[in-house]
Amino acid sequence: MDILPTQAVWWELFLLFTAVGIIVAGSVTAFFIYNLIKYRAKGRVDESPAEAEKGKFRIMVESSISGKSKYLLFVTGIIVFILIVATIDETLYLEFTPPADEAVVIMVIGFQFGWQFEYSVGGETIKTINYVVLPTDTLIEFKVTSRDVFHAFGIPEFKNKIDAIPGILNSMWITTPEEPGIVYNAYCYELCGAGHSLMVGKVIIVDKEEFFEAYNAGPEVFGEYVNSVISQYRQGGALG
Amino acid sequence: MEKIMRDFAKYLGVWIVLVATAVIEVFFVLEGITRNPMVFVVAVALFQSALIALFFQHLREEPIVIKGMTVSGAILIVILIVSAVTSVLTCTPYFPG
Amino acid sequence: MSFRTWVMKWLTTTDHKDIGILYIVTSIGFLLVAGSLALLFRVQLAFPYSNFLVGSEYYQAVTVHGLVMLLWFASPFAIGLANYIVPLQIGAKDLAFPRLNALSYWLYLFSGILLLLSAFTSAGAPDVGWTLYAPLTARIYTPTVGMDLAALSIFMLSLSITIGTINFMVTIAAMRAPGMGWFKLPMFTWSMLFTMLLMLWAFPPLMVGAAVLFIDRNLGTEFFLNPAGGALLWDHLFWFFGHPEVYILLFPALGAMADIITTFSRRPIYAKKYILTAFLIATIISFIVWMHHMFITGTNIYTRLFYSITTILISIPFEMAVMSFIFTLYKGRLIYTVPMLFAVGSLLNFIIGGSTGVYLGSIAIDRGFRGTYWVVAHFHYILVGTVTLGLIAGLYYWWPKITGRMYSERVGKIHFVLAMVGVALTFLPQFVLLDMPRRYFTYDVPEWLTLNQISTVGSFIFGVSMLVGLANFLLSLVKGPPAPSNPWNAWTLEWFIPSPAPKHNFHGVPIVREDNTVVFASEEAIEKYGIESIRKGEVDIPSTPLAGGQHGAHASHSTHHIATLDPLILSTGFFLAFAGLVLSKPVMYLGVIIAMAALARWLWKDVRNLFVEDLPGYVENWPFPKDKIRSAMWVFIASEIATFGSIFSVYFFIRFNPVGKFMSDAWPPGYLVHDVWLGLINTVILFTGTLLFTLVYLGVKNGNEKLSLIGLLGTLYMAILFLVVKYFEWGELLAAGLGLDAGIYMQAYYLTTGAHGLHVFLGVLATTYLLLKLFHGTLKGKQALSEVLAVGIYWGIVEMVWTLVFPLYYLV
Numbered sequence A: 001m002d003i004l005p006t007q008a009v010w011w012e013l014f015l016l017f018t019a020v021g022i023i024v025a026g027s028v029t030a031f032f033i034y035n036l037i038k039y040r041a042k043g044r045v046d047e048s049p050a051e052a053e054k055g056k057f058r059i060m061v062e063s064s065i066s067g068k069s070k071y072l073l074f075v076t077g078i079i080v081f082i083l084i085v086a087t088i089d090e091t092l093y094l095e096f097t098p099p100a101d102e103a104v105v106i107m108v109i110g111f112q113f114g115w116q117f118e119y120s121v122g123g124e125t126i127k128t129i130n131y132v133v134l135p136t137d138t139l140i141e142f143k144v145t146s147r148d149v150f151h152a153f154g155i156p157e158f159k160n161k162i163d164a165i166p167g168i169l170n171s172m173w174i175t176t177p178e179e180p181g182i183v184y185n186a187y188c189y190e191l192c193g194a195g196h197s198l199m200v201g202k203v204i205i206v207d208k209e210e211f212f213e214a215y216n217a218g219p220e221v222f223g224e225y226v227n228s229v230i231s232q233y234r235q236g237g238a239l240g
Numbered sequence B: 001m002e003k004i005m006r007d008f009a010k011y012l013g014v015w016i017v018l019v020a021t022a023v024i025e026v027f028f029v030l031e032g033i034t035r036n037p038m039v040f041v042v043a044v045a046l047f048q049s050a051l052i053a054l055f056f057q058h059l060r061e062e063p064i065v066i067k068g069m070t071v072s073g074a075i076l077i078v079i080l081i082v083s084a085v086t087s088v089l090t091c092t093p094y095f096p097g
Numbered sequence C: 001m002s003f004r005t006w007v008m009k010w011l012t013t014t015d016h017k018d019i020g021i022l023y024i025v026t027s028i029g030f031l032l033v034a035g036s037l038a039l040l041f042r043v044q045l046a047f048p049y050s051n052f053l054v055g056s057e058y059y060q061a062v063t064v065h066g067l068v069m070l071l072w073f074a075s076p077f078a079i080g081l082a083n084y085i086v087p088l089q090i091g092a093k094d095l096a097f098p099r100l101n102a103l104s105y106w107l108y109l110f111s112g113i114l115l116l117l118s119a120f121t122s123a124g125a126p127d128v129g130w131t132l133y134a135p136l137t138a139r140i141y142t143p144t145v146g147m148d149l150a151a152l153s154i155f156m157l158s159l160s161i162t163i164g165t166i167n168f169m170v171t172i173a174a175m176r177a178p179g180m181g182w183f184k185l186p187m188f189t190w191s192m193l194f195t196m197l198l199m200l201w202a203f204p205p206l207m208v209g210a211a212v213l214f215i216d217r218n219l220g221t222e223f224f225l226n227p228a229g230g231a232l233l234w235d236h237l238f239w240f241f242g243h244p245e246v247y248i249l250l251f252p253a254l255g256a257m258a259d260i261i262t263t264f265s266r267r268p269i270y271a272k273k274y275i276l277t278a279f280l281i282a283t284i285i286s287f288i289v290w291m292h293h294m295f296i297t298g299t300n301i302y303t304r305l306f307y308s309i310t311t312i313l314i315s316i317p318f319e320m321a322v323m324s325f326i327f328t329l330y331k332g333r334l335i336y337t338v339p340m341l342f343a344v345g346s347l348l349n350f351i352i353g354g355s356t357g358v359y360l361g362s363i364a365i366d367r368g369f370r371g372t373y374w375v376v377a378h379f380h381y382i383l384v385g386t387v388t389l390g391l392i393a394g395l396y397y398w399w400p401k402i403t404g405r406m407y408s409e410r411v412g413k414i415h416f417v418l419a420m421v422g423v424a425l426t427f428l429p430q431f432v433l434l435d436m437p438r439r440y441f442t443y444d445v446p447e448w449l450t451l452n453q454i455s456t457v458g459s460f461i462f463g464v465s466m467l468v469g470l471a472n473f474l475l476s477l478v479k480g481p482p483a484p485s486n487p488w489n490a491w492t493l494e495w496f497i498p499s500p501a502p503k504h505n506f507h508g509v510p511i512v513r514e515d516n517t518v519v520f521a522s523e524e525a526i527e528k529y530g531i532e533s534i535r536k537g538e539v540d541i542p543s544t545p546l547a548g549g550q551h552g553a554h555a556s557h558s559t560h561h562i563a564t565l566d567p568l569i570l571s572t573g574f575f576l577a578f579a580g581l582v583l584s585k586p587v588m589y590l591g592v593i594i595a596m597a598a599l600a601r602w603l604w605k606d607v608r609n610l611f612v613e614d615l616p617g618y619v620e621n622w623p624f625p626k627d628k629i630r631s632a633m634w635v636f637i638a639s640e641i642a643t644f645g646s647i648f649s650v651y652f653f654i655r656f657n658p659v660g661k662f663m664s665d666a667w668p669p670g671y672l673v674h675d676v677w678l679g680l681i682n683t684v685i686l687f688t689g690t691l692l693f694t695l696v697y698l699g700v701k702n703g704n705e706k707l708s709l710i711g712l713l714g715t716l717y718m719a720i721l722f723l724v725v726k727y728f729e730w731g732e733l734l735a736a737g738l739g740l741d742a743g744i745y746m747q748a749y750y751l752t753t754g755a756h757g758l759h760v761f762l763g764v765l766a767t768t769y770l771l772l773k774l775f776h777g778t779l780k781g782k783q784a785l786s787e788v789l790a791v792g793i794y795w796g797i798v799e800m801v802w803t804l805v806f807p808l809y810y811l812v
Helices: A006-038 A068-095 A208-216 A219-234 B002-030 B037-056 B064-089 C003-012 C016-046 C055-090 C098-120 C145-174 C187-219 C230-264 C272-288 C290-294 C301-313 C315-329 C338-361 C363-369 C373-403 C409-432 C447-479 C523-529 C531-535 C555-560 C566-583 C585-607 C628-656 C658-665 C676-702 C705-735 C744-776 C781-811
Strands: A103-111 A114-121 A124-129 A131-135 A139-146 A151-155 A160-164 A170-175 A183-188 A201-206 C509-512 C517-521
Touching: A006 A068, A006 A160, A006 A170, A006 C315, A006 C338, A006 C363, A068 C301, A068 C315, A068 C363, A103 A131, A103 A151, A103 A160, A114 A131, A114 A201, A114 A219, A124 A131, A124 A219, A131 A208, A131 A219, A139 A151, A139 A160, A160 A170, A160 C363, A201 A208, A201 A219, A208 A219, B002 B037, B002 C676, B002 C781, B037 C781, C003 C016, C016 C055, C016 C098, C016 C373, C016 C447, C055 C098, C055 C145, C055 C187, C055 C230, C055 C373, C098 C145, C098 C566, C145 C187, C145 C566, C145 C628, C187 C230, C187 C272, C187 C628, C230 C272, C230 C290, C230 C315, C230 C338, C230 C373, C230 C628, C272 C301, C272 C315, C290 C301, C301 C315, C301 C338, C301 C363, C315 C338, C338 C363, C338 C373, C338 C409, C373 C409, C373 C447, C409 C447, C509 C531, C517 C523, C523 C531, C566 C585, C585 C744, C628 C744, C628 C781, C676 C705, C676 C744, C676 C781, C705 C744, C744 C781
Parallel strands: A103 A139, A131 A201
Antiparallel strands: A103 A114, A114 A124, A139 A170, A151 A160, A151 A183, A183 A201, C509 C517
């Protein structure tokens, strides 16, 4: 599969922002701290307009502006422009699910307090609660909604998440890694009630061939397969 | 007294225009003359509001900043409505679940 | 002073300085409450598997912490400082409306108590997060009365804020000392002006949101519950408030920092006009960035990209401000007193907090960061590291002026070091926790444990630092050395008077001359030479502002400091009414009666013109009218526009929201549901009422009492007729089965016409007030004319709103 994974895009953009941030904020901070040290008052400072002119009080209004600071604005403008262009580019990439030869579409329904995952196999729906089994090296599209309150579905490792809102169907995609046996946590990222913290789903990655073999064998076989993978995981056994 | 009457006549004129536009508005919408009633009524409301602002509230006698504030308030309301409408017009479709 | 008079002094005061102190003390009280809650849940997070604070209780702590810190600590703390300092900085004797200022304070105090009261109800405080996301707040998901109390407390606070906003805007606009032109205003005053501008338009949506939430929960409507985007509707209303709120908190701190940095680097602020431009741009843009809180709601991508761009752009004005601050330090002579340390410390934190916020403007990055500790770390760096420390810098800076005593520099420096270390230890680890979901009370990822523990240690260090600071302030009160009038050799007007500020602020009228020197002219000198020649420096008049023993020398201004219980009683009435609405009906009736009695008592004093006091003829008020009441009404109108704007956006959202396509199909054209002719009659009635009101204006202007009487009675008749027609109309609709349960289009109808009807009712009250003045013989002169104009402007907005309500509900 030659689809650039969501997390790769994310890290790319994150590093760009970080690099820019370190250059800009770093130089600003350096100049700031340099000033703090260089221009600290030595000895007593007691001169003041109030004392300089007896009986007169002067309010201070403004100092002159040196022309150079305008260049600074110009530089900032360019930097911000770069960030905006990069953002638009990467955002549009993440927004639309890329075309792929094989893709698995999974319905995710948030509820208080858990995730319901639904596979659509041969016209039937296979439901699992809090556990989802995904094939390796495949494009996965999640269709996310909620049954009751506002949730947000996200798997940290893929750096992608989407709100689960009652009445609204959102979608989000990821590409699974090539190695089977990894288990990810899927969290709820929006406070949804007293059990919010318990809303952790498990995303189990299994071998692609095994998965599609069961998937193509019809709903019953696939249902059993999914359940067996989940119970195997829950018993702490190694994953096939 | 004559001056008062002259002033009052001005307000009365505005009142007649306001009532007339309201009646015409009702007539046009009920008779189905307007092609897009929503746009039509909002436009009429803006016209009426402008009349009220200009005459009944003596806006013309107010300093520029007050006018500016009123205008920026109006711009704000437009931003509110336009962004609510646009951002919302373009939502993903309703999913019955 | 006996204890009893001391208590009465605080309960009845309308002096801006006293109220400033009340605000500061109260907000610090709320800070301690909310801060302790934060420590509690930091303890839980350090030991994730413990049962110390879990489930609903954890979320109650989180929710109350968020709400109280943002709405009842940070903003009011700034308002407290501003209450004391802004009138002094601009050379005013007080705020424009001292009694309304007291009312603002008491409403604020009681709204906070109302929120905290929810913690003592059976199911406890709300546990839905400070963002109160719908539909979790709906009664079916959160049935507790605590939630109702929270909604009402937010509503009540919004009232307080709106009144305060009007007061400050008019004060800064129209009460400046002669010669105190706009660009001579100190940065703190300027920043408060921008803050007020933001509050004016940000709080109405929140107020509408809280009111609708309460209606949803208690009358069975489903604005936020309906499956067709109700959750998003709340998001829009809330974040339209929520983002400007950040700048509402930030601006006062930046303003205080600017004044402090100016003073202690012994240089004028660099490029003041740049900073002001930056603030203005930020103020405007802040109203079009709110959807960055909704980047992953699935709303149209191009709309979101627009908000992404505006969000990233808003970093530019703040970068301009920061650079100006740093250039002020450049080639200065920096004196590291405690306020200066806090100011540069919070500037440093602002750079960190600000640049980590730029990430969140990018939708792609927000997909990773939404709802994680990165967001928490970012906004706490702003709210704690910058806002809180910046305001504490302000408190240290103005402490000598407020209390007349110096504090210990040594203890202050310990406070500073502990606070900076505390902030860094608490929030830097949270940047690293960039995957951890917010508001989880437990987690099973081992890598998160140490970071959370460091964060907890940091939060306790920060807590200790606050106690050190508090001890410093209390010690200073007890045995601090007396403060000189200008301990920092500062260059703003508040330092040119004794510490603490004397009762009447200035002995004589402060006049800022063209060469920026200030003289304090006596009334006699003004009469003799005239303001202009003093301002131009043509005459040199003696100026002895610091001479003591002149308290009360200007008896002519004593009306400024009215001692009255009315604001307190009115707020108590509101409090009892709101609390009773949820908890017990008899208490509610009692509250309503108290509130009405207090209002009547209040207005009766005005009917008798007890406190007539217009602006003196020599204030600097360009470009506003020399008329406080009319200016105030215009500011109020501006906030009303935002209020009704929010209500109409609810209408447009529900009606044209394709998320709820089925719903817009289910929205029948108005003329099928409502009686168009009855609506048209009401339109004409309202138009006629306003027409008749112009008679009042003409009558008062020309001294024709008969005309005024006809006008007032006519307006009153028409307004009451309008309400009567409305009453029968509602009755008919209800009889026809078109009640609140008939669908969202009827709910929206009742909400909008109800809000409008309430405004008509308030108009009736205002008109009755004028009628009473007429009977009492006080409806004449300049004061009366400006009141009549103000009420006229009010009737205008009521009419304008109806020109939209009528066609949108009755016709299309």
